[in-house]
Amino acid sequence: MKTKIATLLLSGVCLVSFPVYAQEQQSIESIVDAAIASGDTEALDAISKYAGDPRIAAKIEAYKAYVAAKEAAALAEKNEAGFFANWEGSGELGAFQSGGNTTSVGVTAGIALTKESERWRFKFRALADYQRTNSTTVREQGVVSLEPNYKFSDRFYGYGLAQYERDRFQGFSSRYTLSGGLGYQVIKSDAMQLDVKAGPAWRKTNFVGGGSDSSVAALAAANYALKISPAITFNQDLSAYIQSGNNSYNSLSALNAKLSDKLTARLSYQIDHETNPPLGLKKTDTLSRATLIFGF
Known part of the structure; x- marks a missing residue:
């Protein structure tokens, strides 16, 4: 009987905590989206360190890779431009x-x-x-x-x-x-x-x-x-x-x-x-x- 009661209580806790967890993850993801929109890489680094969600971490790393590739392309364009370009x-x-x-x-x-x-x-x-x-x-x-x-x-x-x-x-x-x-x-x-x-x-x-x-x-x-x-x-x-x-x-x-x-x-x-x-x-x-x- 005690085992059945414990199982029921644990199931109840999971049913209650799962929506809370899901809501927190949605909130973190909205913060990540806002940081990406503003280009705030320092905020993204902090979120990636403490979020604990592999999916959110992967999203942040993908954005950082995109920024790095864009900066590398811009630098290559500057290096290859003629003297009268890019002033x-x-x-x-x-x-x-x-x-x-x-x-x-x-x-x-x-x-x-x-x-x-x-x-x-x-x-x-x-x-x-x-x-x-x-x-x-x-x-x-x-x-x-x-x-x-x-x-x-x-x-x-x-x-x-x-x-x-x-x-x-x-x-x-x-x-x-x-x-x-x-x-x-x-x-x-x-x-x-x-x-x-x-x-x-x-x-x-x-x-x-x-x-x-x-x-x-x-x-x-x-x-x-x-x-x-x-x-x-x-x-x-x-x-x-x-x-x-x-x-x-x-x-x-x-x-x-x-x-x-x-x-x-x-x-x-x-x-x-x-x-x-x-x-x-x-x-x-x-x-x-x-x-x-x-x-x-």
């Missing part, structure tokens, strides 16, 4: 206020492009500031640069740099720079990044008043990015050219507010300092910009 970047347009050798308000426009493969990264930058008042140009400044990087590892890379500058109000009608050296990503995370690089450089400067100068310099630069919130980031770029007769220092601080997926508002402040500018010109120029950045 990504943004355009910048806005206004500025300057102080130092000139005090004025004008327009600024620029473009920033990046192309990346498994071993190579290319960065192209162009930025121009211009104002014309009463048929007189009161500010004319521009810089164009191309920087290829060869990645020795995830953080360590070699760089090259070709750059053209024009800033008549700092005393030069054109300045050309060629440089090459080594760089390292000191900090690399979703919230913060810090890159440093250094190497020799050759510079040729053509002065507004006539004459030119060519010299070998040492280049050191740092680029810092901090993600303050999902919509706000802070950037700080520093560079220094140390050479005989005149050193050049540049600082660019920027606060970026993301307005949409493709639109960002930026406030920036730039300082350019020449230790030995042409006679009659101030050593330091500053430039405040308010711009909109369009991603593409």
Whole structure:
């Protein structure tokens, strides 16, 4: 009799617990589907570790294999693409206020492009500031640069740099720079990044008043990015050219507010300092910009 009673009780427990178990598994599977839809691989790893259901684990592994294959195909496409393919970047347009050798308000426009493969990264930058008042140009400044990087590892890379500058109000009608050296990503995370690089450089400067100068310099630069919130980031770029007769220092601080997926508002402040500018010109120029950045 006792055996029959125990059997009946066990059967009752199973009948009650099976629907509960089935409901829990359905709930876990719905969470897995939501994580797959959002691409949350960290959540999927945690579920796979503790779920204890081979069917759910197999579903997660199948999705991870699909993602890995997709990433491998995208990387292969980048590696095989020609130089003019797969560039990504943004355009910048806005206004500025300057102080130092000139005090004025004008327009600024620029473009920033990046192309990346498994071993190579290319960065192209162009930025121009211009104002014309009463048929007189009161500010004319521009810089164009191309920087290829060869990645020795995830953080360590070699760089090259070709750059053209024009800033008549700092005393030069054109300045050309060629440089090459080594760089390292000191900090690399979703919230913060810090890159440093250094190497020799050759510079040729053509002065507004006539004459030119060519010299070998040492280049050191740092680029810092901090993600303050999902919509706000802070950037700080520093560079220094140390050479005989005149050193050049540049600082660019920027606060970026993301307005949409493709639109960002930026406030920036730039300082350019020449230790030995042409006679009659101030050593330091500053430039405040308010711009909109369009991603593409």
